[in-house]
Amino acid sequence: MDAPTPGTRRARWIVGLVLLTFLAGCSQTRLAYRYADWGVVWWVEDYISLTGEQEAQLSQDLEALRQWHCSAELPRYQQWMAVLKSDLEEGTPSEATVLFHQEQLMDFLPELLERATPVAINLLSSLSDEQVAQLADNMADKQQELEQEMLEGTPAQTAQARSERTIERIERWLGDLNQQQRAIVENWSANRGRQTEIWLTGRRNWQLALLDTLERRRQSGFAEQVNExxxxxxxxxxxxxxxxxxxxxxxxxxxxxxxxxxxxTRHQDHLLARASELKGDFAALTCS
Structure with a gap:
């Protein structure tokens, strides 16, 4: 699948760090977890110039959220990884087992989003008209850039580019793919149809909804709209x-x-090694 939208990342900063950075093969998990500013600051500062007061409030909110996440959620990740590793050690998992673990991973998301939403509300409600305009301009520019990059060319070329992105991500976990595996990815990508186009359209729809909501940030009901x-x-x-x-x-x-x-066996060994590394990182993390 294609990457999540920058707007989504504002609330999904933990998921972006734990489930994307970690699963993308970060070899410095503990360092990333403690010192990456929790994935929000870099996104916000890429799109909006914050005031000193906004930065101070954001840092305070993020630290409180980090402490909750570290103490409440990391043990769940560690348990999930332990079961996943055990299933992998038994041999090639069934499609149902793979889907089960994928759904387990997604089950971490709802409470994270609920807990992260107040951070977003505090920040978004403090934006000036100038900052909202800056956000709109920067999101539009990024959207245009992505559309040009990901949709230019024929449908076959779009599918090939999607295949290459997918292979790059998968090889971080399985190592170099053989020819049969590459053919599987290429066939899978060709069958995704308009997935990239639909993802980009959905991204744009969400951003427009966010900007519409920001026009009412001084009105009652704003927090509920952001939560939605x-x-x-x-x-x-x-x-x-x-x-x-x-x-x-x-x-x-x-x-x-x-x-x-x-x-x-080398693909299985590579995957087990990555799972063991990640499980060890989760076990070693502390909330200090």
Missing amino acids: LLVHSERARGAEYQAMLADSRVAMAGLMHDLLQAGD
Whole structure:
């Protein structure tokens, strides 16, 4: 699948760090967890110039959220990784097992979003008209850049580019793919149809909904509207996006199962090593 939107990252900063940075193969998990400013600051500062007061409030909110996440959620991640590692040690998991672990991973998301939403509300409610305009301009520029990068060329070229991105991500976990595995990814990507286009459209829909909500940031009901955008972001992205997301989750589980079946012991060993490394990182993290 394609990357999450920058707007989503504002609320999904923990997921972005724990489930994307970690799963992308970060070899400095503990360092990233403690000192990466929790994924929010870099996004906000890329899109909006904050005042000193806003930065101070954001840092305070993030530290409180980090402490909760470290003490309450990391043990759940560690337990999930232990079960995953045990299943991998038994051999190539079934497609149902892969889908189960994928859903387990996604189950971490709702409470994270609920807990992170007040951080977003505090920041967004403090934005000036100038900052909102800056946010709108920067999001539009990034959206145009992504559309040009990801949709230029023929549908076949779009599918090939998606295949290359997918292979790059998967090889971080399985090591170099063999020819059969590469063919599986290419076939999977070709069957994704308009997935990239739908993702980009959903991204734009969400950003427009956010900007519309920001126009009412001084009115009652603003917090509830932000909560809806962040906790149930797929609704703002549209029905076509929701259908694509449901389909792609199942398709991704099938892809991972097929890749493991087409691999050999070195792929299994590589995956187990990565899982062991990540499990060790979770175990070593502290809340200090």
